[in-house]
Amino acid sequence: MHLPDGFLDARTALLATGAAAGGVGIALRQVRNSLEPRQMPMLGLAAAFVFAAQMLNFPVAWGTSGHLVGGVLTAVLLGPSAAVLVMTCVLMVQCLMFADGGLMALGANVFNMGIVNVCSGYFVFRATRSLIRMEESRATVFAAAFAGWFGTVLASISCAGQLALSKTVPWSLAFPAMANVHMIIGVGEGLATGLVVMAVLRTRPQLVAGAREQGLAAGVGFMGYGLLLALGLAVFVAPFACAWPDGLEGVARAMGFASKAVPGPLPAPLADYQLPFIGSATAATGIAGVIGTVLAFVAAYALARALVPVLGTPKKDARSET
Amino acid sequence: MSTAVEVRQLSYGYPQMPSGLALDRLSFTVAENECIAVLGPNGAGKSTLLLHLNGLLPEHPPREPNIWIAGQPLTAKTLDTVRQRVGLLFQDPDDQLISATVFEDVSFGPRQMGRDGLPLRELVEQSLGLVGLRGFEDREPHRLSHGEKRRVCLAGVLACQPTVLVLDEPTSDLDPRGRREFKHLLQSLPGAKIIATHDLELVVDLCSRVLILDEGKLVAEGQTVPLLSNETLMLAHGLEKPHSLLHRHPHG
Amino acid sequence: MHVQKLEARRRTLVSGAWPRLKLVGALVIITGTALLPRRIGALYLLPTIALMVLWPLSRMPLGYTLRRLVVVEVFILGIALLSLVTPSAAPVFFSALAKSNLCIFTMLLLTWTTPFHEILEELRRLRLPSVMLTTLALMYRYLPVLAEESRRMQRARASRTFRRRNRLAWHNLTTIIGQLFVRSAERAERIYLAMCSRGWK
Numbered sequence: 001m002h003l004p005d006g007f008l009d010a011r012t013a014l015l016a017t018g019a020a021a022g023g024v025g026i027a028l029r030q031v032r033n034s035l036e037p038r039q040m041p042m043l044g045l046a047a048a049f050v051f052a053a054q055m056l057n058f059p060v061a062w063g064t065s066g067h068l069v070g071g072v073l074t075a076v077l078l079g080p081s082a083a084v085l086v087m088t089c090v091l092m093v094q095c096l097m098f099a100d101g102g103l104m105a106l107g108a109n110v111f112n113m114g115i116v117n118v119c120s121g122y123f124v125f126r127a128t129r130s131l132i133r134m135e136e137s138r139a140t141v142f143a144a145a146f147a148g149w150f151g152t153v154l155a156s157i158s159c160a161g162q163l164a165l166s167k168t169v170p171w172s173l174a175f176p177a178m179a180n181v182h183m184i185i186g187v188g189e190g191l192a193t194g195l196v197v198m199a200v201l202r203t204r205p206q207l208v209a210g211a212r213e214q215g216l217a218a219g220v221g222f223m224g225y226g227l228l229l230a231l232g233l234a235v236f237v238a239p240f241a242c243a244w245p246d247g248l249e250g251v252a253r254a255m256g257f258a259s260k261a262v263p264g265p266l267p268a269p270l271a272d273y274q275l276p277f278i279g280s281a282t283a284a285t286g287i288a289g290v291i292g293t294v295l296a297f298v299a300a301y302a303l304a305r306a307l308v309p310v311l312g313t314p315k316k317d318a319r320s321e322t
Numbered sequence: 323m324s325t326a327v328e329v330r331q332l333s334y335g336y337p338q339m340p341s342g343l344a345l346d347r348l349s350f351t352v353a354e355n356e357c358i359a360v361l362g363p364n365g366a367g368k369s370t371l372l373l374h375l376n377g378l379l380p381e382h383p384p385r386e387p388n389i390w391i392a393g394q395p396l397t398a399k400t401l402d403t404v405r406q407r408v409g410l411l412f413q414d415p416d417d418q419l420i421s422a423t424v425f426e427d428v429s430f431g432p433r434q435m436g437r438d439g440l441p442l443r444e445l446v447e448q449s450l451g452l453v454g455l456r457g458f459e460d461r462e463p464h465r466l467s468h469g470e471k472r473r474v475c476l477a478g479v480l481a482c483q484p485t486v487l488v489l490d491e492p493t494s495d496l497d498p499r500g501r502r503e504f505k506h507l508l509q510s511l512p513g514a515k516i517i518a519t520h521d522l523e524l525v526v527d528l529c530s531r532v533l534i535l536d537e538g539k540l541v542a543e544g545q546t547v548p549l550l551s552n553e554t555l556m557l558a559h560g561l562e563k564p565h566s567l568l569h570r571h572p573h574g
Numbered sequence: 575m576h577v578q579k580l581e582a583r584r585r586t587l588v589s590g591a592w593p594r595l596k597l598v599g600a601l602v603i604i605t606g607t608a609l610l611p612r613r614i615g616a617l618y619l620l621p622t623i624a625l626m627v628l629w630p631l632s633r634m635p636l637g638y639t640l641r642r643l644v645v646v647e648v649f650i651l652g653i654a655l656l657s658l659v660t661p662s663a664a665p666v667f668f669s670a671l672a673k674s675n676l677c678i679f680t681m682l683l684l685t686w687t688t689p690f691h692e693i694l695e696e697l698r699r700l701r702l703p704s705v706m707l708t709t710l711a712l713m714y715r716y717l718p719v720l721a722e723e724s725r726r727m728q729r730a731r732a733s734r735t736f737r738r739r740n741r742l743a744w745h746n747l748t749t750i751i752g753q754l755f756v757r758s759a760e761r762a763e764r765i766y767l768a769m770c771s772r773g774w775k
Contacts, residue, residue, distance in 0.1 A: 004650055005608055006673025013608070028703055041420075041769070042762040043705065044712020045720075049758045051713065052720040053751045056728075059743050068751070077755060089709045096693055099642060099681035102674070103604050168670060169653070192748055199752025207759050376771045402773070410771045416719050417764040422691040422711060434773030464718040482772060 001069075001159055001182075002094065002109055005102030009166040012236075016162055017107025019232045023115035024088055026224040030081035043082060047089045050074055054090075058192060066185065068192045071113055071155075072121030072148040076140075076197055076210040080122040080225060083210075087114040108162050111232060112155045119225040121151025122210065128297075129211065134304070137201050140211050142304035145194030149186040149296040153289070154233075156182035161236030176285040183292040190296060194303055325393065326486050326514035327352040327375065332388040334370060334380060334538075344370045346538040352486070357508075357515040359525040359546070362535035363560025368490070368518040369413070371535070375488050375516065376410040377401050392485055406435065409484030413491045415471035416463075424450070424466075424474050425459035431482035449481040450474075453507060469500035473507070486514045493521045522550065522564035534559055593692040594699070600684040607676045613665045614672055621676050625683065634686045642682055643675065650674045690714050716761075724754055 008016070031043075050070045057065040075083035088110050094100040101109045125147035129139050160178035164171035200207055334345040344367045352358055360368050373379040374389060377396055387395035396404045412418045421427035428446045429437075437445060450456055453473040463471060472492065479487070492508070493501045505524055508515065519525060525532060525546060532549045534542040536559045542549060550556065553563045607621045629639075654670045694714070698707055727750045 002649070003653075004646060004674040005604055005677030006670050006675075007653060008608075010609055028705060031705055037775070038766050039762075040705075040708065041712060041765040042759060043709040045716055045758040045762040045765070046755075047709055047713035048716040048720045049755055051717050052724050052754060055721065056724065056747055056751065058747055085706065085709060089706060089713055093690075093710065093713065095681070097685055097690060099646065099678050099685060102677055103601060103681060104608050104677075163653070168666065191744070192751075195744065195748035196751045196755070199749045200755055203752070204756050204759070207756060373767070378767050378770055405771065406773060410768075412764065412768050412771075414764070416716075417761060418768040420712065420715060420765060420769065422694070422715060430769075430774075431772035434775075463715060478772065 001113060001156060002091075002101030003105040003112075003159065003162070005104050007102075007166065007168050008105055008108055008162055009168075012162050012166040013104050013107060015165075015235055016105075016111045016232075019228065019235070020088075020107040020110040020115060023084060023111065023119070023225065023228050026228065027081040027084035027088075031085060035082065042078070043086055043089075046074060046078055046082070047086045047093075050086060050090050051093070053196075058188060060188065066188045068196075069113065069117070069152070069189055070193075071117035072125065072144065072151040072189070073193045073196055075118045075122040076125055076144045076147070076193070077200065077208055079210045080119055083118045083122070084114055087118055108159070112158045112162075115225070116158045116229060116232065117151040117155040119229055120154045121147040123226070124150045125210065132301075137198075137205070138304045140201065140208065141194045141198045141307070142300045144197040145190045145300035145303055146297055147190075148193030149183075149190030149300070150293070152186035152189045153179060153182050153292070158233060158236050161233070165236060179285050179289060183288065183296075187296070187299070190300060191303065194300060195307075198307060324354050325351050326354045326356070326391070327516065328390040329375075330388055330390075332371075332374060334374065336370075343538045345374070348535075348538075348540050350533055350540065350543060352514050352516060354514055355512060356531065357517070357529045358531040358533060359529040360516060360518040360533050360535060361520075361522075361525070361559075361561055365537075366535040366560075367538040368535055370538075372410060372488050372490050372516070372518055375486075376408050377405045378410075406482055407484055408486045408488055409479035409482055411472075411476055411479050411487070411489040411492060413494060415468065415475045418475040418478065419463045419471055422462065423459065424455070424461045424463070424477075427463070427474060428478045428481050431478055435482070445481055446477075449477040452480055452511070453477045454503075469496055469503070472496070472504070476507070480511075484513070486516070487511065488516045488518075490518050491520065492517065493519065493524055522561070523566055526550065526564055526566050534561070536560070593688055593696040596684055596688050597693070597696055600680050603680045604677045607673050607680075610669070610673060612669045614669050618672060618676075621680075625676065625679050628683055629679075632683055632687050634683060638686075639679070639682060643678060646678055647675075712765075716758075719761075720754060720758060723757060724750060727753060 035043075050073075053070050053073075054067050056067065058067065060066045071083065071087050074086050077083075078086065091101060091106065091110050091114055095103060095106050095109070125143045128146055129143035132139050132142065134142065156178040157175065160169075160171070160174035163169045163174045163178075169177075197208060328351045330349050332345055332348040333343055335343045348371065360371065362368055370379065375391075377383065383396065383398040383401055385397070387397050389396040391404050391407050394400055394404055394407075419427050421430060425446055428449055429442055432442055432445050446459065447456070450458055453476050455470065455473055455477060458470070458474070463474070466474065489508075493504055496504060501521070501524070505527060508517075508528060515528075517524070517529065529546050532542075532544065532546050533540060534549070534555070541559060542555055547567065550564055551567050556563050603621050603624060610617050610621075650671060654667050654674075691714075694707065694710055697710070728746075731746045731750065
């Protein structure tokens with residue numbers, strides 16, 4: 001999802017960079033206030049860890065392979081603010097040293113993969129974990145897996161919005177393309193996230209800092225991130241959400257309901273990409289999204305139930321040092 | 323000879339270890355310019371002891387000092403000055419070599435002490451010269467061999483100008499030539515040295531006295547050759563008689 | 575690894591330039607390119623010529639350049655193709671293709687001529703927050719270390735895997751990643767102690 005240069009126009013790039021700067025600013029403040037000096041080197045090591053983990057090839061199907069992005073994983077292991085900083089650094093190095101992601105697009109990439117992915121994933125992780133009735137380690141694995149999927153999808157939607165706002169790709173195309181593809185890619189990400197969290201829980205459960213009350217550096221940042229996420233998505237996605245009435249209208253028509261002409265407040269985006277049976281790709285994606293979310297939720301639950309019994313009784317005594 | 327290091331009734335229990343102590347009432351002294359070895363099986367508490375000598379453990383310095391460096395007690399107030407006097411070389415050079423270049427890393431310690439500019443450069447050059455790595459200032463850590471990394475770490479420690487050198491397994495995973503070179507290097511350095519190691523040949527060559535730790539207790543202390551020749555004692559504490567003493571042939 | 579290739583680089587006219595000049599230069603070219611109109615036209619020659627002049631001066635090998643471009647090309651085409659769906663948007667497709675390639679080329683030149691610690695030093699002068707500078711520095715320092723640990727673990731696993739690899743691959747990989755994290759956390763502890771032992775506060 002690293003956007004290269006040349007796809008975003010100046011205005012979108014600036015807005016995204018501003019949003020990214022805001023998020024990183026919040027993270028910096030949180031980290032400065034609550035990170036102990038003892039944990040400072042961990043940020044650097046975690047960034048190296050994410051990079052190293054991204055280099056591993058996960059076989060997917062028929063010779064293709066995928067890679068773990070690790071944004072939500074980092075948030076679960078270190079807490080949201082540390083994770084934002086870590087992912088930002090990873091993205092910076094990928095841009096500056098490997099030409100992976102454009103320099104002007106760095107702000108957008110940081111916002112999508114460093115903030116939307118990380119923070120929304122973290123929120124979903126904490127919310128799911130506290131709402132579900134399950135043994136603690138199972139709940140953690142389940143929530144991490146689901147959050148991994150969710151963060152990936154939401155980040156891709158943000159990315160689609162930026163492409164559409166730049167008028168590079170019309171929303172009615174960008175949104176279905178990005179969202180649908182990442183709903184599938186997200187499965188791998190969620191699965192890998194859940195499995196890694198499980199592996200860490202098995203050996204050093206106290207290292208899963210994101211599961212604890214404070215994380216590595218949490219707190220008031222919650223509100224800040226929430227606000228920023230809402231703002232960002234409002235800027236990048238909301239202008240196109242007006243497509244929804246059209247999409248829903250198309251669905252209503254296809255299903256035979258009489259439809260009152262509901263003129264959208266904004267003219268419909270160009271390239272009315274029509275699909276058979278369903279009014280538009282946008283609506284189809286929206287429906288797929290809802291179904292996908294439910295499916296991902298159930299799958300993550302099943303994963304946790306199936307795999308996590310091996311943890312058995314939680315290790316009450318931590319390993320002693322030699 | 324004055325005492326470089328004095329330890330009296332030092333005890334320590336790791337917080338996560340509910341039962342048993344990592345160190346149990348240790349007491350010993352090290353004279354100026356003396357080189358002693360700390361031996362013992364894994365888990366005996368060697369590394370824990372070394373961390374205490376640098377003031378890294380316990381997390382909060384005790385009210386009543388257990389450690390004196392050059393006569394000065396190690397307390398919360400004196401922690402910084404005493405820490406500077408004791409140079410600790412960690413077992414894994416990758417844990418200690420953190421900077422982007424050799425120069426930056428060797429200058430890390432002096433910079434914390436406020437050195438800057440030309441004196442700093444000269445200090446770094448001098449320290450690198452002491453370990454035989456003159457001209458290595460601009461090299462990057464991941465391009466160095468294991469032995470070179472270890473020597474850079476030693477240079478970084480020497481740059482802080484300590485009076486006591488404490489080394490944690492300095493010859494572990496070095497090849498035979500690397501071990502020989504490091505041994506000669508240590509021999510050339512003045513000052514008191516405390517070496518925790520499994521390398522018994524090194525001990526025979528370098529150290530005049532030996533402490534044997536087992537389960538946190540000091541179980542034996544004495545001159546190197548007599549102590550290490552005591553096969554029963556050595557085997558009882560997870561060690562063995564070094565080969566050089568088995569056949570009574572000194573190694574070069 | 576990429577960093578090994580940087581060692582082969584000789585002192586060239588461009589490498590010797592101030593890091594800030596290189597960084598700003600790259601930014602100027604990239605920004606300028608991104609702001610070009612959405613149809614390929616004469617203006618596109620400006621960055622193209624600039625890059626074609628800088629390329630031989632930097633002595634960046636052709637093979638290296640092509641390999642890196644190809645890797646990203648797939649992705650660029652993927653996105654650009656989306657815009658092709660509306661036939662009237664064909665110029666957008668070509669301009670996006672051209673722009674992103676020009677920009678990537680610029681970044682490749684920057685990377686080739688500027689070692690990481692110079693970039694880091696420049697970021698420090700630009701007042702990047704110290705937390706991030708430390709994180710970037712440590713990340714660069716320990717990535718090879720962790721990559722080597724990861725390789726060792728993979729080899730150890732592979733030597734004990736006799737059946738069809740795909741079935742257990744995910745389990746093995748995620749276990750390795752989990753172990754890598756634990757080891758990284760433990761190493762971070764030791765690094766902290768080593769820093770304190772040399773006077774860090």
